[in-house]
Amino acid sequence: MAKTKAAxxxxxRAHLRxxxxxxxxxxxxxFGCGILxxxxxxxxFPSVGSAPFxxxxxxxxxxxxxxxxxxxxxxxxxxxxxDLEHDEEEVK
Amino acid sequence: MTQDTWNFIFIGxxxxxxxxxAVRQRAGSTSEYYTAGGGVSPFANxxxxxxxxxxxxxxISMAGLIASKGFDGAQFLMGWTGGFxxxxxxxxxxxxxxxxxTVPDFIGERYYSKGARGVAVxxxxxxxxxxxxxxxxxxGVVFSQLFGVSLAQGVVIGSAVVFFYAGMGGMKxxxxxxxxxxTVMAFAYTIxxxxxxxAMTNNVVPQLGLIGEYTAGxxxxxxxxxxxxxxxxxxxxxxxxxxxxxxxxxxxxAALMCGTAGLPHVIVRFFTVKDVKSVRKSACWTLTxxxxxxxxxxxxxxxSRVNLIESLNNSSYEKAPEWFKDFEKTGQxxxxxxxxxxxxxxxxPGHSKNGTDSVFVVxxxxxxxxxxxDSAPEEQRVGKxxxxxxxxxxxxxxxxxxxxxxxxxxxxxxxxxxxxxWVIALLMAGCIAAALxxxxxxxxxxxxxxSHDLMKKIVKPDMTDQEEVKxxxxxxxxxLTVAAYFGINPPSTxxxxxxxFAFGLAASSFFPTLLMGIFSRKMNKEGAIAGMVxxxxxxxxxxxxxQFLGGTKAQYLFGISPEGIGFLGMIINFLVAFTVAKFxxxxxxxxxxxIDNVRYPGGKETAAQDH
Numbered sequence: 046m047a048k049t050k051a052a053x054x055x056x057x058r059a060h061l062r063x064x065x066x067x068x069x070x071x072x073x074x075x076f077g078c079g080i081l082x083x084x085x086x087x088x089x090f091p092s093v094g095s096a097p098f099x100x101x102x103x104x105x106x107x108x109x110x111x112x113x114x115x116x117x118x119x120x121x122x123x124x125x126x127x128d129l130e131h132d133e134e135e136v137k
Numbered sequence: 138m139t140q141d142t143w144n145f146i147f148i149g150x151x152x153x154x155x156x157x158x159a160v161r162q163r164a165g166s167t168s169e170y171y172t173a174g175g176g177v178s179p180f181a182n183x184x185x186x187x188x189x190x191x192x193x194x195x196x197i198s199m200a201g202l203i204a205s206k207g208f209d210g211a212q213f214l215m216g217w218t219g220g221f222x223x224x225x226x227x228x229x230x231x232x233x234x235x236x237x238x239t240v241p242d243f244i245g246e247r248y249y250s251k252g253a254r255g256v257a258v259x260x261x262x263x264x265x266x267x268x269x270x271x272x273x274x275x276x277g278v279v280f281s282q283l284f285g286v287s288l289a290q291g292v293v294i295g296s297a298v299v300f301f302y303a304g305m306g307g308m309k310x311x312x313x314x315x316x317x318x319x320t321v322m323a324f325a326y327t328i329x330x331x332x333x334x335x336a337m338t339n340n341v342v343p344q345l346g347l348i349g350e351y352t353a354g355x356x357x358x359x360x361x362x363x364x365x366x367x368x369x370x371x372x373x374x375x376x377x378x379x380x381x382x383x384x385x386x387x388x389x390x391a392a393l394m395c396g397t398a399g400l401p402h403v404i405v406r407f408f409t410v411k412d413v414k415s416v417r418k419s420a421c422w423t424l425t426x427x428x429x430x431x432x433x434x435x436x437x438x439x440x441s442r443v444n445l446i447e448s449l450n451n452s453s454y455e456k457a458p459e460w461f462k463d464f465e466k467t468g469q470x471x472x473x474x475x476x477x478x479x480x481x482x483x484x485x486p487g488h489s490k491n492g493t494d495s496v497f498v499v500x501x502x503x504x505x506x507x508x509x510x511d512s513a514p515e516e517q518r519v520g521k522x523x524x525x526x527x528x529x530x531x532x533x534x535x536x537x538x539x540x541x542x543x544x545x546x547x548x549x550x551x552x553x554x555x556x557x558x559w560v561i562a563l564l565m566a567g568c569i570a571a572a573l574x575x576x577x578x579x580x581x582x583x584x585x586x587x588s589h590d591l592m593k594k595i596v597k598p599d600m601t602d603q604e605e606v607k608x609x610x611x612x613x614x615x616x617l618t619v620a621a622y623f624g625i626n627p628p629s630t631x632x633x634x635x636x637x638f639a640f641g642l643a644a645s646s647f648f649p650t651l652l653m654g655i656f657s658r659k660m661n662k663e664g665a666i667a668g669m670v671x672x673x674x675x676x677x678x679x680x681x682x683x684q685f686l687g688g689t690k691a692q693y694l695f696g697i698s699p700e701g702i703g704f705l706g707m708i709i710n711f712l713v714a715f716t717v718a719k720f721x722x723x724x725x726x727x728x729x730x731x732i733d734n735v736r737y738p739g740g741k742e743t744a745a746q747d748h
Contacts, residue, residue: 053737060736064226071222075215080387094348095359100377103211104435105344108218108428115424118226119417126414126738 052132074110079103143562159302159310170307183422185315193275193572201543204438207376220397225420229407241590248662267639272576273624303577318570325567343436372487388701396640399647460552489535496540497529584613641703645672649710663721668714676706
């Protein structure tokens, strides 16, 4: 029982880490690049085609990042869940 | 064949398809009515969710909004797609694991109180109603343009169709119709964009065309540069520069994101798949499908704006293209010859001393062109050059003569690019699909909120399954009637604006409450209820004050407009909830067990059909 509890605790922490990391990326690509740092990025980053970088991030880049974030979430969570199952089997 | 014939064929076929699917898939039990029995494949659910998501406002007005707002339009692009990330990683896997049919169900059990459930039901009904009004209005706009009927008649026809297949078919019926609707929408949106991208930038992919070169002119120039130059020549802001303060843009985007993550009609869509694993898979599909449309929207907006200006500005009315006259008839475009030279002149706010560009005097009640009665003598209705005369008072403080609504960028896009008639008909079918699919999803949440959460759980717990479905159908009829009324008399001019408020309200109520319900084991019912009431109360009064009671820009709190205030409302919700929870008793053990259960996969996975 105690072991299951520990495994579940590990699982929840791994889960929170996964969500945390992805949300940081989410914030940086959208609010960060698209709004807060937009002007600086326009000046200092290479243009995408003829679009300044910050502008491009706000209109297209962020959306592409979001799709990638969700893909990452799917694979990462599947790995965490596989670990949990593995742990639980050891207990049994 | 005429355009009307094509329209009838395309729309007729799509309706036959939707209704055919709904009849085949109609729901028999509550579980099929609420969650389609929980056995939809992740791919199909992904498509259906994308259709649910893509409202009429998104489909018809977003491209135009982005075209006129330029960089600031990113609030919609990032807001609505970014919110989906929040929804997927913070909400749906847990709510799916919980396994009940509605969002108020979760709130009711997690906060062990009928009061919390009641507040959640009221919030759900309110949000869905605000949102569905915009949809019904969108349906009305399309129908009125298509068949030459009035807006009111258009709304009534649309409501009848939605009621028929959403009210009858329940979740099972609408899921498969939404799959068909997404397909129609995706083609209707991207095909004109591809054609126009080829014509203007010689690039098959519109997204690359936007950041590529404009090749339709004498020499190739970067497209965005061309657009900026056109804008500044006419006295508008550069397309790539924004007008909004950073803090306001930040808050609006955040409110849209969090609101999106709290939208009940999108959350319940994920209750239709088998398990938590399928939820994540389905979410990937959904966002991919949504991204197809969202990445196309700015390109349509930008291309049509250039096209519109090139084909209308400084051309004489008599030589103006036929489509302009068609849209004049439907009241979606208007021209007032202020300097009496027979030539259409389009100017931005930069060309007038007081910084306005309104064609006619805009008041809080009159924001659109109004026209003399049909019975008025002809010289009051038709001008010297054959133009349609407005009954509005002309605004002579600026030189701008051309008025058009935001929806014109999508609606007139194929006309402007000279695309074949079937493309226009497809676009019409797409507009209707967008409005119907979202309206159906919302209607379902509205009806289940009333039948399940209100009637079954609070008022009359001994109801049978069949009775509950009957209540759900009756409730959807009532909800639709209310929505249709407000669709005909919308409280705000821009369709998208109406929707934006629904997001603010969702951001300040559902999102924080659900989030705390999952991630905080200490949050109790007193805290949650106080937070919800404070959040939505604050947001609602702010919106009402500035929308209806004549609040001015100078009075904005921290410079945040009513569209962005939901973000602040959300923070207030969190603060109030945690403060109250600190001084009131902790939640009982059953509830912490429930939280533990939704957090972990496996174990007792409650099937969606249990109530």
